[in-house]
Amino acid sequence: MKLYTLGPVEMFPFTMNTGGKQVPYFRTDEFSEVMLSVTESMKRLLKAGDRAELLTLTASGTGAMEAVIMNCFDQQDRLLVIDGGSFGHRFAELCKMHRIPFDTVELQWGETLERGKLEETCAGHDYTGLLVNLHESGTGQLYDLNMLSAFCQEKRLFFVVDAISAFLADKFEMEKYSVDATILSSQKALSLAPGLSFVALSERILQERVDKLQAKTMYFNFKDYISNIKRGQTPFTPAVRLIYELKEMIAYIEDKGLENIVAETAAIAQDFRCKINALGLSCPGYPLSNASTPVVFPEGNAQEVYQALKTKYRMIVNPSGGELGKKIFRVAHIGNHTIEDNDQLISAIKGILA
Numbered sequence: 286m287k288l289y290t291l292g293p294v295e296m297f298p299f300t301m302n303t304g305g306k307q308v309p310y311f312r313t314d315e316f317s318e319v320m321l322s323v324t325e326s327m328k329r330l331l332k333a334g335d336r337a338e339l340l341t342l343t344a345s346g347t348g349a350m351e352a353v354i355m356n357c358f359d360q361q362d363r364l365l366v367i368d369g370g371s372f373g374h375r376f377a378e379l380c381k382m383h384r385i386p387f388d389t390v391e392l393q394w395g396e397t398l399e400r401g402k403l404e405e406t407c408a409g410h411d412y413t414g415l416l417v418n419l420h421e422s423g424t425g426q427l428y429d430l431n432m433l434s435a436f437c438q439e440k441r442l443f444f445v446v447d448a449i450s451a452f453l454a455d456k457f458e459m460e461k462y463s464v465d466a467t468i469l470s471s472q473k474a475l476s477l478a479p480g481l482s483f484v485a486l487s488e489r490i491l492q493e494r495v496d497k498l499q500a501k502t503m504y505f506n507f508k509d510y511i512s513n514i515k516r517g518q519t520p521f522t523p524a525v526r527l528i529y530e531l532k533e534m535i536a537y538i539e540d541k542g543l544e545n546i547v548a549e550t551a552a553i554a555q556d557f558r559c560k561i562n563a564l565g566l567s568c569p570g571y572p573l574s575n576a577s578t579p580v581v582f583p584e585g586n587a588q589e590v591y592q593a594l595k596t597k598y599r600m601i602v603n604p605s606g607g608e609l610g611k612k613i614f615r616v617a618h619i620g621n622h623t624i625e626d627n628d629q630l631i632s633a634i635k636g637i638l639a
């Protein structure tokens with residue numbers, strides 16, 4: 286089975302080998318050293334700056350999204366949520382669940398997020414924060430980080446970025462774009478098993494929110510994670526095996542170079558998009574993340590092609606939910622992928638359509 290999905294993704298042999306080993310006990314100096322080293326590396330890869338904190342949570346990405354909402358906002362806030370697909374919608378659901386006032390900026394299928402749309406929604410209200418999935422994996426749209434950053438700075442909004450599916454695929458620099466909270470997860474371009482997520486916090490949100498708000502959660506209490514990580518530990522048992530997988534992945538990324546990995550993913554995405562066009566299929570017109578390509582089937586047979594890829598060719602792409610599912614599926618370019626993998630997938634799609 287070959288995965289062309291966004292997460293779990295095709296893994297690398299060196300991290301898969303880690304999976305078979307005995308999991309060590311973790312309240313030890315040796316494990317603390319590993320934790321401290323991966324924490325520093327993750328901050329470096331995010332270009333988070335020296336004063337940021339990076340917390341490691343044992344949860345899927347949604348856990349980290351929820352943890353940020355619970356630790357950084359309360360009923361006094363009013364948040365602006367970019368709801369341009371299933372993951373933006375999840376942020377809105379989380380605000381509702383935790384009774385945090387919010388408004389959504391909703392995008393129609395095919396619509397590009399522009400500043401005018403934010404201004405329109407904002408008119409007449411005071412907001413305290415903005416929540417966005419930099420790459421809205423539901424549609425493949427990559428939002429304009431520069432525009433969103435400038436908007437948040439002008440309006441003095443806390444800027445929360447779910448970069449789960451953009452990290453390592455698209456350019457991202459936390460400090461440069463004044464991001465206050467960045468959310469990551471292990472099973473996307475980090476190419477690890479699911480189970481770990483990360484939250485990087487700016488000094489501003491730490492001082493003005495995390496430190497001041499009363500904890501509403503025990504498992505996700507950021508203050509507890511922050512005091513523990515100073516000695517290389519987490520409040521509860523972390524996904525120890527995943528930390529070792531992460532350590533190996535970081536060594537790979539640092540050796541190869543972050544910029545090179547982003548450039549390589551961009552090249553694979555570009556190549557795939559050219560070849561898809563040659564088949565008479567297309568991609569949406571809005572800006573796309575390098576992480577994935579939504580493929581538009583003009584005859585509405587995306588689901589049939591998805592099924593045939595799975596059963597006849599043992600290739601898995603990301604089907605889309607709801608009405609959109611007939612029209613598109615998404616092909617991921619993150620993980621252990623090459624241009625040759627594109628050729629195999631293209632040839633399979635061609636075979637199915639013929």
Ligand SMILES: *Cc1c(COP(=O)(O)O)cnc(C)c1O
Pocket residue numbers: 291292345346347348372418420421422447449450470473
């Ligand atoms: C995958 C993903 C998540 C996390 O989903 P989980 O299933 O909870 O890991 C969150 N946001 C985006 C944009 C994603 O692509």
